Amino acid sequence: MMRRVSLPEEESRFKEFLAERKNFFSGDLFSQTSDIVEQVARKGDQALLDLTEKYDGVRLKEIKVSPETLKSAGIEDNLLKALKRSKGNLEDFYQQQSRKQSWFISRGRSLVGEQVHPLDRVGLYIPGGRAAYPSSVLMTAIPARTAGVEEIVAVTPPSKEGINPLTARALDLCGVSEVYALGGAQAVAALALGTESIRAVDKIVGPGNKYVTMAKKILYGQVDIDMLAGPSEILIVAGDKARPDFIAADLLAQAEHDPEARTVLVTFAAGLLEQVEAELKKQLEKLSTAETARRALASHGLLIRVADLEEALEVANRYAPEHLELLVEEPLAAAGEIKHAGSIFLGNWSPEVLGDYLAGPNHVLPTAGTARFSSGLGIEDFLKSSGLVYYDYQELENEARDIGLIAEAEGLPAHARAALIRLDSRSRNRGKFKND
Amino acid sequence: MMRRVSLPEEESRFKEFLAERKNFFSGDLFSQTSDIVEQVARKGDQALLDLTEKYDGVRLKEIKVSPETLKSAGIEDNLLKALKRSKGNLEDFYQQQSRKQSWFISRGRSLVGEQVHPLDRVGLYIPGGRAAYPSSVLMTAIPARTAGVEEIVAVTPPSKEGINPLTARALDLCGVSEVYALGGAQAVAALALGTESIRAVDKIVGPGNKYVTMAKKILYGQVDIDMLAGPSEILIVAGDKARPDFIAADLLAQAEHDPEARTVLVTFAAGLLEQVEAELKKQLEKLSTAETARRALASHGLLIRVADLEEALEVANRYAPEHLELLVEEPLAAAGEIKHAGSIFLGNWSPEVLGDYLAGPNHVLPTAGTARFSSGLGIEDFLKSSGLVYYDYQELENEARDIGLIAEAEGLPAHARAALIRLDSRSRNRGKFKND
Numbered sequence: 001m002m003r004r005v006s007l008p009e010e011e012s013r014f015k016e017f018l019a020e021r022k023n024f025f026s027g028d029l030f031s032q033t034s035d036i037v038e039q040v041a042r043k044g045d046q047a048l049l050d051l052t053e054k055y056d057g058v059r060l061k062e063i064k065v066s067p068e069t070l071k072s073a074g075i076e077d078n079l080l081k082a083l084k085r086s087k088g089n090l091e092d093f094y095q096q097q098s099r100k101q102s103w104f105i106s107r108g109r110s111l112v113g114e115q116v117h118p119l120d121r122v123g124l125y126i127p128g129g130r131a132a133y134p135s136s137v138l139m140t141a142i143p144a145r146t147a148g149v150e151e152i153v154a155v156t157p158p159s160k161e162g163i164n165p166l167t168a169r170a171l172d173l174c175g176v177s178e179v180y181a182l183g184g185a186q187a188v189a190a191l192a193l194g195t196e197s198i199r200a201v202d203k204i205v206g207p208g209n210k211y212v213t214m215a216k217k218i219l220y221g222q223v224d225i226d227m228l229a230g231p232s233e234i235l236i237v238a239g240d241k242a243r244p245d246f247i248a249a250d251l252l253a254q255a256e257h258d259p260e261a262r263t264v265l266v267t268f269a270a271g272l273l274e275q276v277e278a279e280l281k282k283q284l285e286k287l288s289t290a291e292t293a294r295r296a297l298a299s300h301g302l303l304i305r306v307a308d309l310e311e312a313l314e315v316a317n318r319y320a321p322e323h324l325e326l327l328v329e330e331p332l333a334a335a336g337e338i339k340h341a342g343s344i345f346l347g348n349w350s351p352e353v354l355g356d357y358l359a360g361p362n363h364v365l366p367t368a369g370t371a372r373f374s375s376g377l378g379i380e381d382f383l384k385s386s387g388l389v390y391y392d393y394q395e396l397e398n399e400a401r402d403i404g405l406i407a408e409a410e411g412l413p414a415h416a417r418a419a420l421i422r423l424d425s426r427s428r429n430r431g432k433f434k435n436d
Numbered sequence: 437m438m439r440r441v442s443l444p445e446e447e448s449r450f451k452e453f454l455a456e457r458k459n460f461f462s463g464d465l466f467s468q469t470s471d472i473v474e475q476v477a478r479k480g481d482q483a484l485l486d487l488t489e490k491y492d493g494v495r496l497k498e499i500k501v502s503p504e505t506l507k508s509a510g511i512e513d514n515l516l517k518a519l520k521r522s523k524g525n526l527e528d529f530y531q532q533q534s535r536k537q538s539w540f541i542s543r544g545r546s547l548v549g550e551q552v553h554p555l556d557r558v559g560l561y562i563p564g565g566r567a568a569y570p571s572s573v574l575m576t577a578i579p580a581r582t583a584g585v586e587e588i589v590a591v592t593p594p595s596k597e598g599i600n601p602l603t604a605r606a607l608d609l610c611g612v613s614e615v616y617a618l619g620g621a622q623a624v625a626a627l628a629l630g631t632e633s634i635r636a637v638d639k640i641v642g643p644g645n646k647y648v649t650m651a652k653k654i655l656y657g658q659v660d661i662d663m664l665a666g667p668s669e670i671l672i673v674a675g676d677k678a679r680p681d682f683i684a685a686d687l688l689a690q691a692e693h694d695p696e697a698r699t700v701l702v703t704f705a706a707g708l709l710e711q712v713e714a715e716l717k718k719q720l721e722k723l724s725t726a727e728t729a730r731r732a733l734a735s736h737g738l739l740i741r742v743a744d745l746e747e748a749l750e751v752a753n754r755y756a757p758e759h760l761e762l763l764v765e766e767p768l769a770a771a772g773e774i775k776h777a778g779s780i781f782l783g784n785w786s787p788e789v790l791g792d793y794l795a796g797p798n799h800v801l802p803t804a805g806t807a808r809f810s811s812g813l814g815i816e817d818f819l820k821s822s823g824l825v826y827y828d829y830q831e832l833e834n835e836a837r838d839i840g841l842i843a844e845a846e847g848l849p850a851h852a853r854a855a856l857i858r859l860d861s862r863s864r865n866r867g868k869f870k871n872d
Contacts, residue, residue, distance in 0.1 A: 022658070078841055079841050079842065079845055081838070082837075082838035082839075082841040082842050083842065085835070085838050086838070086842065089543070092541070092543070093541070093548055096539075096541050097539075097550070098536045098537055098539045098550070098552075100534045100536070100816070101534055103532075103533075103534045105528070105529070105532050105796075107525070107528070110795070112529055112795050112796040112797060113797075114533070114534065114797065114811075114814075115771065115774070115780065116534075117775050117776075119808070119809055120775070120808065131846065131847050132845060132846055132847075133846060134842065134845070134846070135842055135846065166845055202808045202809040203809050217656065217657065220653065220656065220664070221653065221664040221806070222458070223809070224806070224809035224810060228656070228657040243861070245857060245861065246854075246857065246858060246861070249850065249853050249854040249857045250854050252850040252853070252854070253848070253850045253851045253853070253854040255850070256848055256849070256850040256851070257848070283850075283853070287849060287850055287853075288849055289847075289848070289849060289850060293850065324822075331826070332826070335551065335824065338551070338822065339553050339556070340553075340822075341822045342822060342823065343822060343823030343824070343825065344551070344822050344823065344824050344825070345825050345826075346824070346825065346826040347826060348829075348858070349827045349828055349829045349831070349832040349858060350825050350826050350827045350832070351832075351854045351855055351858065352854070353839050353843065353851045353852075353854045353855050354825055354827060354832070354835070354839065354855070355823060355825055356839075356843075356851060357838070357839050357842050357843070357851075358835060358838065358839065358842075359546070359548050359825045359827070360541075360548040360823075360825070361548060361549075361550065361823025361824065361825060362823065365823070370657070370660075371820070371822070372555070372556065372638045373555055373638040373639050373659070373660035373820060374660060374820055375550075375820045375821040375822070376821070376822075376823050378550075378821075380536070380816070384807075384809060384810055384811045385811040385812070385814075386760075386774065386776075386777045386778060386779060386780050386807070386811070386812075387778065387779030387780065387791060387796075387797025387798065387801070387812050388771065388779070388780050388782070388797065389779065389780070389781050389782065389786050389790055389791055389795045389796070389797060390767070390768070390781075390782040390783060390786050391785045391786045391790060391795070392785055393784075393785045395785070396785040396786070396787075396790070399521070399790070399794060401518075402517070402518035402521050402522070402793070402794065403518075403789050403790065403792075403793050403794065405514055405515050405518040406515065406518050406519065406522065406570065406571060406793050406794075407789065407792075407793070409515055409568060409570070409602055410567065410568055410569060410570070410571065411567050411568075411725075412689070412692055412693070412725070413692070413723060413724055413725060414685065414688040414689045414691070414692040414719075414723055414725060414729065415689045415692070415789045415792060415793075416789075417685050417688070417689070417719070417723075418682075418685040418686050418688070418689040418787045418788065418789045419787055419789050419790070421681060421682065421685045422682060422784070422785060422787065425679070425681065425682070
């Protein structure tokens with residue numbers, strides 16, 4: 001059901017597996033998406049209405065979703081309680097998340113530092129249609145709100161019945177009241193460029209399909225984006241005491257997302273791969289999403305046999321997975337060896353689904369090896385800083401000649417003059433100007 | 437010499453000016469750059485040699501620059517001292533820059549947090565050819581080094597004499613010993629994709645021309661990038677006591693960079709615009725870079741008349757300039773009103789050139805209004821974090837049913853099972869497994 005390799009013997013097969021996930025952008029995707037972006041740029045709201053009819057099968061009367069629709073969406077009490085619990089956990093986490101603050105240092109009579117501000121206006125992309133992703137609402141809205149963003153806007157694709165009621169209620173719960181019934185590349189273009197009825201935002205965050213991702217890439221620069229997300233991934237490092245039933249359940253939780261989802265198990269425990277395969281078969285029998293999961297396991301699953309824990313952790317670092325489970329005897333010690341992973345789950349009682357819904361660390365995470373250089377969504381995504389430089393005359397005098405030397409060497413004489421003219425002026429004009 | 441508008445009366449002309457800087461990417465640029473990236477992907481080193489001959493007019497014998505070349509590059513003592521002073525200031529600044537650290541919180545018997553690591557391998561793009569930009573070496577290498585990046589690689593385009601000796605020496609000074617004589621889109625492609633002789637990096641930072649910027653955009657996702665930089669910009673807010681000679685010098689320091697450079701002066705002081713124009717004329721007479729500066733002022737310069745300080749600061753926030761000078765009586769109070777700027781320079785004795793060379797805050801800064809959502813280069817660019825989740829059985833038990841509810845509502849039954857199977861297992865198998 002899943003491919004197998006032994007490392008280091010079958011290194012070349014592992015390299016092939018690694019290479020497979022690198023290219024999820026085809027040339028065709030680029031031109032199709034550019035075309036959609038172009039239409040929104042040119043025709044604004046009209047393009048949004050036409051594209052929504054074409055791709056979502058819905059002729060919208062209103063692009064904007066009314067706040068009453070958000071408030072009145074029906075949802076079971078238990079589920080609402082669960083969302084509130086998640087919200088509480090996440091607020092707790094993001095309020096305490098390490099956060100950049102304005103700061104400065106004095107150096108003699110000069111002061112240098114940075115002034116930190118939240119972004120003004122942010123757009124959340126919430127996938128949808130018939131399916132509901134209230135967890136994506138929580139995971140994007142709460143860090144944005146906690147960072148202090150004042151205007152939080154959401155887009156989510158409509159079905160014939162409008163936007164999903166569960167998504168609607170989650171938006172209301174998070175205080176997001178400006179919501180548009182839009183999905184796909186057209187929604188991203190609307191947020192980035194603005195139309196008659198939607199004001200452009202400064203940053204777009206949240207998970208989407210490959211058209212959404214390509215639109216984010218095309219529009220990056222006009223607007224900031226969180227990341228370019230590929231298919232979801234899990235890599236499980238399993239030791240001798242790891243449980244095949246838990247492992248199979250966690251692999252399936254990843255595989256059911258999408259036929260493109262990546263599932264990898266790395267182990268040094270004798271016989272474990274066979275036990276997991278047997279468990280997978282058993283658990284697939286009673287799973288309503290089995291067809292998707294089977295395809296994902298067959299196309300993008302890998303069972304890796306290694307000699308020991310050290311080799312397993314090396315494979316994990318090389319793969320740089322979105323989600324990493326360490327089902328080993330000393331998971332915190334093993335985590336110390338991990339440099340590249342989106343989120344790390346420690347031990348038997350910390351399944352990856354905790355991170356999907358309510359533990360705290362975000363579920364918007366780097367995929368396809370980009371954990372080598374990026375982090376999950378957090379309050380830092382919604383903050384930015386300005387450098388701050390204050391010198392008095394005396395401090396400038398100390399450094400003006402060095403500025404002049406470097407500037408002249410770079411072939412920029414006006415740069416040199418901008419420093420030196422101030423020195424000259426002082427000797428010529430002492431006392432003439434107020435701040436002298 | 438520069439265009440003029442009065443605000444709010446001529447709002448529509450100001451809007452045109454704002455719109456002009458938004459689109460520095462033409463379709464042609466995209467296809468030309470894609471073609472170069474494609475060649476490097478397909479032919480590796482051979483493409484690098486051919487493209488360097490074509491664009492830099494140099495047939496390289498070796499792509500790699502030897503460490504001896506870096507060490508032995510001739511440079512005057514005074515200049516070396518100036519670079520060392522800059523290095524000292526920057527190290528001081530980045531060592532004290534607010535920095536994300538690993539952290540966690542306990543919630544009952546669970547622990548959530550983040551583990552922070554520097555990136556493994558980073559590439560610096562240093563512009564060059566005949567001109568030298570030792571300041572760009574310092575501004576990119578020092579924050580990378582301070583963040584703890586172990587492998588720092590640089591590329592810089594060669595002239596017939598090899599890479600610029602001043603750049604070479606600055607690289608040596610910053611301890612960057614892996615250097616390649618490459619520039620343009622081909623250098624970016626080599627760093628992002630790797631070739632026979634260059635190992636791919638995780639992130640590319642540093643300023644470049646529009647081909648470099650487009651290559652960064654195309655390759656973003658394979659590799660991280662710092663930002664997409666457009667032409668350099670300054671906006672000066674000048675009050676009654678501001679000095680026309682200083683203002684003119686600072687506008688020219690920006691304008692001499694590039695005919696595309698943006699220079700804006702906003703003032704509420706009577707007669708100041710005329711005085712500045714007279715000063716510009718005078719200072720241009722004795723400037724060797726006057727031709728470039730004149731073109732920049734004429735094409736992309738703007739003098740803005742407003743009624744008072746409040747309106748001036750509003751214009752500054754709307755423009756979101758790369759560099760902002762506050763030449764007003766209480767610059768620190770005015771800075772408190774600024775939300776959007778790359779770097780802010782306070783008062784008469786803090787010319788923007790301090791930031792170019794040695795004050796501390798980076799000179800790699802957001803342009804074209806992207807200061808609305810991005811920050812200058814800093815140690816955060818070279819750090820990334822992994823979420824961390826540890827629950828024991830009891831804490832999982834507290835939350836597993838809520839996970840189940842949300843997962844089922846999202847149509848993801850295997851997600852629900854991954855939580856619930858652990859609860860079931862405990863009741864069935866108490867004591868059977870080591871960590872129970």
